[in-house]
Amino acid sequence: MKTFTPFPLANYWTKVLGLILFSLAALLGLLLYIVPPATTLLDYPFDQQLETIGWVLGLGMFFIAISKEKIDDERVAQIRATSYRITFSILSLSVFFWGARNIRELGSITFDPLLLFISYLGTYLLVFYLGILRDPKGYYGAQDGDQNWKNDRWVRILTLVVGLCIVGLIVWTKWVAK
């Protein structure tokens, strides 16, 4: 059955490319903050380096956002549509309050394009993947609940490792590095 698609999505490999770009940029961004002096990584000022990394991060997020899932069925399409709606509402409201505050305080509306680019893509991806993953017992593993719970342990281990890394990073940059 043919259906009309106003915005055809890119294939799954675009998502893989996006994930690679996102991971590289995130890693470089972290390195910039951890490794002093930051300017040794590239041969131009710190702010410009950070902005470049920000754009690469945003590009990666964009690729992830416009690509299909591995099995992109109607449930995923429904979650995607809901995510667009929620993201639109959240960002419209935030831009409104942001703009209104600026009108009052500064007399003009100013937007940072990079911040806007990353914030709407980030909001969309967060809402979309929360929708996809909100039923962990349905998403991971096999048929019955017990089996799923066993398979879910890798997600818990990964969450724990990532959480410990973040805490470790905060502790290291806050107290040890100083």
Place this chain on the structure above:
Amino acid sequence: MKNTVRMERARLKMSQQEFAEKLGVSRQTVHSIETGKFIPSCLLALKIAVICEQSVEDIFIIEKKDWEK
């Protein structure tokens, strides 16, 4: 709306994965349909009925609360 997809699948001795592959959807979608978290489209409901060799109304049963606005 309730459905008998899980029972029909058990009758056919198929796993969620096998059932999903026949339908052309993900296993998570089959799980969501079985637990009533996702209501399939008309096309997918018809496909389920064909695979289970039942009519759609026998598999998907509308309830009183579905009529309430």
